[in-house]
Amino acid sequence: MTRRPLVAGNWKMNGLCAALPEIEAMGAAYDDALRDRAELIVCPPATLLALACEVTTRGGLGLGAQDxxxxxxxxxxxxxxxxxxxxxxxSYVIVGHxxxxxxxxxxxxxxxxxxxxxxxxxxxxxxxxxxxxxxxxxxxxxxxxxxxxxxxxxxxxxxxxxxxxxxxxxxxxxxxxxxxxxxxxxxxxxxxxxxxxxxxxxxxxxxxxxxxxxxxxxxxxxxxxxxxxxxxxxxxxxxxxxxxxxxxxx
The missing domain is CATH 3.20.20.70 (Aldolase class I)
Incomplete structure (x- = not known):
């Protein structure tokens, strides 16, 4: 059975607002060819979730939390x-890390x-x-x-x-x-x-x-x-x- 690969980034306790351009750049590099082959999500700290949502949506990335x-x-x-x-x-949350x-x-x-x-x-x-x-x-x-x-x-x-x-x-x-x-x-x-x-x-x-x-x-x-x-x-x-x-x- 085919399972679509998932690559999830866990930022742990790292990242201030100044790091949001990195997520923007991830979305820009997440082109159609890669999107056809894998799902990508980013899990920034809770303080960035609301701000990151708009950025991930624009770039076609998924958004996850860490707990x-x-x-x-x-x-x-x-x-x-x-x-x-x-x-x-x-849409995702890491549990039990x-x-x-x-x-x-x-x-x-x-x-x-x-x-x-x-x-x-x-x-x-x-x-x-x-x-x-x-x-x-x-x-x-x-x-x-x-x-x-x-x-x-x-x-x-x-x-x-x-x-x-x-x-x-x-x-x-x-x-x-x-x-x-x-x-x-x-x-x-x-x-x-x-x-x-x-x-x-x-x-x-x-x-x-x-x-x-x-x-x-x-x-x-x-x-x-x-x-x-x-x-x-x-x-x-x-x-x-x-x-x-x-x-x-x-």
């Missing part, structure tokens, strides 16, 4: 609901609730899973990722959700798994997604790879079996690098 609260509204100072993200033009799991002690149950909140609001969740270096060295990578898939994905999730495999030890380190490791994990992830959701949904769900993706390694990684795109960190901060990654699909 959402579980509740739709209420006395939750500092939180941003999925409904609020939808209201300012976002390893930095949220580590820095904010988010559990699989938290990620599950946030994914459900995103779906409630009409957003597509990008649900992140991945193992640490210690877990991989101990031979536990498949077990850990399988457990995260089982507990983080809502059992009634539709086939348009996105799953992103990001080995924690490869994020921002310049290290990447071997092609064989990526192929093994993505094939395993698709099997576990099918076991969780059933109905052949896994054949339609896009599984992204993330972890030190850059223009120099994107072509090799993006053409591994069961890899349907990338969740890009540092290389998504500039139009040159982000389009360089996406151009693996040209």
């Amino acid at each position: 959402c609260a579980v509740a739709p509204r209420g006395a939750h100072t500092g939180d941003i609901s999925a409904e609020m993200l939808k209201d300012v033009g976002a 390893s930095e949220r799991r580590a820095d904010h002690r988010e559990t699989d149950a938290d990620v599950h609730a946030k994914a459900a909140a995103a779906l409630r609001a009409g957003l597509t969740p990008i649900i992140c899973v991945g193992e640490t270096r210690a877990e991989r060295d101990a031979g536990d990578a498949l077990r850990v990722v399988g457990a995260q898939i089982e507990s983080s994905l809502p059992s009634s999730a539709p086939a348009h959700i996105v799953v992103a495999y990001e080995p924690v030890w490869a994020i921002g380190t310049g290290l990447t798994p071997t092609v064989g490791d990526v192929a093994e994990m993505h094939a395993f992830a698709r099997e576990r997604i099918e076991a969780r959701l059933g109905g052949g949904k896994s054949l339609r769900i896009r599984i992204l790879y993330g972890g030190s993706v850059k223009p120099s390694n994107a072509r090799e990684l993006m053409h591994v079996a069961n890899v349907d795109g990338a969740l890009v960190g540092g290389a998504s901060l500039t139009a040159t690098d982000f389009i360089g990654v996406a151009s693996a699909y040209r």
Whole structure:
């Protein structure tokens, strides 16, 4: 089954208003030939979402957020609901990124609730899973990722959700798994997604790879079996690098 590749840029806690021209440049470089082959979205910090919406719309890019609260509204100072993200033009939201799991002690149950909140609001969740270096060295990578898939994905999730495999030890380190490791994990992830959701949904769900993706390694990684795109960190901060990654699909 053909799945349209997705390349998502996660800006993390980077970017002021002065960075908006980079998104403008991404849209300008997102030509018809590339648009026919891949979907591109940018996930800037929440402070830029409303401003970025107009820019991404002009350039044909999608807009995503980096996190959402579980509740739709209420006395939750500092939180941003999925409904609020939808209201300012976002169509995607990242949930369960390893930095949220580590820095904010988010559990699989938290990620599950946030994914459900995103779906409630009409957003597509990008649900992140991945193992640490210690877990991989101990031979536990498949077990850990399988457990995260089982507990983080809502059992009634539709086939348009996105799953992103990001080995924690490869994020921002310049290290990447071997092609064989990526192929093994993505094939395993698709099997576990099918076991969780059933109905052949896994054949339609896009599984992204993330972890030190850059223009120099994107072509090799993006053409591994069961890899349907990338969740890009540092290389998504500039139009040159982000389009360089996406151009693996040209």
